[in-house]
Amino acid sequence: MTNVKFEAVVGDITDQTVDAIVNAANTSLLGGGGVDGAIHRVGGPEILAACQELRATSLPLGLRTGSAVATTAGFLRASSVIHAVGPVYSKTEDRSGLLAGAYIDALRVAGELGVRTIAFPAISAGAFGWPLENAAEIAVSAVRAAAPQVPTLRLVRFVLMSPRARLAFTTALDEAARV
Template sequence: MEITLVQGDITEQRADAIVNAANSSLMGGGGVDGAIHRRGGPEILEECRKLRASRYGKGLRTGQAVATTAGRLAARWVIHTVGPVHARSEDRSALLASCYRESLRVADELGATSVAFPAISAGIYGWPVDDAARIAVETVRAAETNVADVRFVLLDGAAYAAFEARL
């Protein structure tokens, strides 16, 4: 597996799958989630509504992942995963690692060989970016997957530097 870093907008990535740092409702939101829904168009939201009406009536649980179309994005699929909110009083590292593992598992089921990840939970969910980078890189490196190209797409220089230090 080749792991690369890109500083930029994940919605502009040409990859088989783009990972969405989704909220549990799957209905869009802020940050990466909102950007993916806005840029991908109504097709993504329509599939998310169908998922909520069927298997995920109460929403997607933290650490799980599920795929939809990528709509108007340059990718084939969006893999939605719900990262944990950082808490000093509770170690939720296993849930964050699960987001990466489960996303790669879903990518394998789809036959995806290239996947672009954001820094899951390192935005509004408050996870310290250095620790988020450590968990992301360690988890992806240890994963048994057929994905050959993993990209971490980081919006700013601080996140890029944190991930670069872990690679």
């Protein structure tokens, strides 16, 4: 493992001073609720304009679930926003590969950008209904596996909306560190 530090904090992802903030985006890239809406509101119109440009050019059908793409960060205290689309949770279909893929592809994009510090939300664990503890396990496993592919990376911060979510991610990080 590289010398990447992993941490889980309770906070507002739009307040993070990092190289890249990951947005739990929807496939349209045109804003939404939760983390996505907050990033668009705080980051300002430059983020939406960049997303609209992507939709008008390279992503006319939107961003596929499990994929990521970067835009400007607008007024956020970051250089970039990496929009990652997680799946809606399903009790009848295993979509965990798509959830892991969203984190892995976000780190691929981070590597292309030379990111040293990155902040992730709990992708799919809000409005998309993914059970929190399982979302944390998938996120931590995927990020720990993909982080060594980003040689510039030094800090991965999971920024969570509640103490319960922080506990789920801290537990997953502790368990992964023991393996």
